[in-house]
Amino acid sequence: MSALRDAAMKSKAWPFEEARAILKRYEKKDPEKGHVLFETGYGPSGLPHIGTFGEVARTTMIRRAFEIISDIPTRLICFSDDLDGMRKVPENVPQQDMLREHMQKPLTSVPDPYGEYPSFGHHNNAMLRRFLDTFGFEYEFISATDFYGSGRFDAVLRRAAERYDAIMNIMLASLREERQQTYSCFLPIHPETGRVLYVPMKNVDAVRGEITFDDEDGREWTLPVTGGNVKLQWKPDFGARWAALDVDFEMYGKDHSTNTPIYDGICEVLGGRKPNHMTYELFLDDQGQKISKSKGNGLTIDEWLTYAATESLSYFMYQKPKTAKRMHFDVIPRAVDEYHQQLKAYPTQDIDGQVNNPVWHIHGGHPPQSKMVVPFSMLLNLASVAGAKDSKGLWGYIRAYAPEASPETHPDLDAAAGFAVRYFTDRIAPTRQFRLPDEKERAAMVDLRARLVAWEGGQDADALQSMVFAVGKEHGFEPLRDWFKALYEVLLGASEGPRFGGFVALYGVKESVALMDRALAGELV
Secondary structure, three states: OOOHHHHHHHHOOOHHHHHHHHHHHHOOOOOOOEEEEEEEEEEEOOOOEHHHHHHHHHHHHHHHHHHHHHHHHOOEEEEEEEEOOOOOOOOOOOOOHHHHHHOEEEHOOOOOOOOOOOOOOHHHHHHHHHHHHHHOOOEHHHHHHHHHHHHOOHHHHHHHHHHHHHHHHHHOOOOOOOHHHOOEEEEEEEOOOOEOOOOOEEEEEOOOOOEEEEOOOOOOOOOOOOOEEEEOHHHHHHHHHHHHHOOEEEEEEEHHHHHHHHHHHHHHHOOOOOOEEEEOOOEOOOOOOEEEOOOOOOOOHHHHHHHHHHHHHHHHOOOOOOOOOOOOHHHHHHHHHHHHHHHHHHHHHHHHHOOHHHHHHOOOOOOOOOOOOHHHHHHHHHHHHOOOOOOHHHHHHHHHHHOOOOOOOOOHHHHHHHHHHHHHHHHHHHHHOOOOHHHHHHHHHHHHHHHHHHHOOOOOOOHHHHHHHHHHHOOOOOOOOOHHHHHHHHHHHOOOOOHHHHHHHHHHHHHHHHHHHHHHOOOOO
């Protein structure tokens, strides 16, 4: 352990860098609460998306890194802001008209449009928890509805009433003049309509812990700030939650970063110590637009897992969290192959290299062995020519290429083969565009076909690649990638692919000759 801890203390992997910063909080004495508390937040206004998962995955990576460099126990809380009023109806859920009737009600008071849970908030919370559980995350779930209603937040809410002016001073400095006139950090929940009200306060009684306000109809009400009668606006809620729970670390997206001084200031006004935080860049869709829960314009968690194993998603999350990344279907195959490349490299690395390898952080220091003897990108091309309906349809080719492999001994490869067939069927087949070769390409392909017919080198992928390379060079392709691009466009209906020699080795030399015959005869167009 000492060698591992030494390596971790100098590792440049971002989870260890964040973990070391958290350790500095307790250089002089351990936390009074007896543990270091990590928190992630979830706004259940729509179905959970991959960005939500990313916060928990990345925070878990930092938590595991912290546990290597410190003996202080840790906890991770996933906090759902489900007492928020529903401000707009998500576009990707059923019963839109019904939901519109419940605008501004807390999400846990809005009926579930799917009819499966007590409320829309409960439904979205369940979707999040189901997914986090499939990944085996170790976390504690807290619902804001329960947190406010059970009294766990009461002490901080009373303090917020006592220090109302100090909180308002922080908030008003960040608001436009027009918004300042009506702003209050307290949002009462109307006793009759159940709606979350955005109204100014007529009085805040610090001694009694009560607020007085007029509702939209001009009627005056006085409510205690405790017991779930009132919630805090989202920015004050952030800081108040940190104070109430004594949070040590929370990460959030770059869109929150300008609010950090507000969150920190309110936490400190309420008697807390501001936590360490990390801001990450946002995920973008294939058009470069920010992914939105309400628009549903990004990949969902379930969509990713339709086409790849969970570890590939964790790998994508690990990569450069402070760089904006496009998240769409095309990134999945690359993430799968890069993850397995790192997994194969891990046993060959020394301990310094291992703690900098993404798979150490994905698997909490215990990565499995990769048995992906065929890359995912190659399986996709195999699926395109094999006409397979499931993984069984690819195994004849895989066994010929790698006789030692079987679904039983290589379960990750078997799963990947199934994913590849599904990905090809859904994402590639509808977009394929075959073409005929031009004269120069046809001459080169006829030459390549003749060499394949005479080939006696077995399924040596490197030797086959060298031969394909030589044909392209002899026929004057410059740059050579134009030759490989032509092969894929004519034979597979796509402009990109893995090493062509590897494809021939996997699909089979005779089978590749037959495919070329069909392409040269114009049967694929």
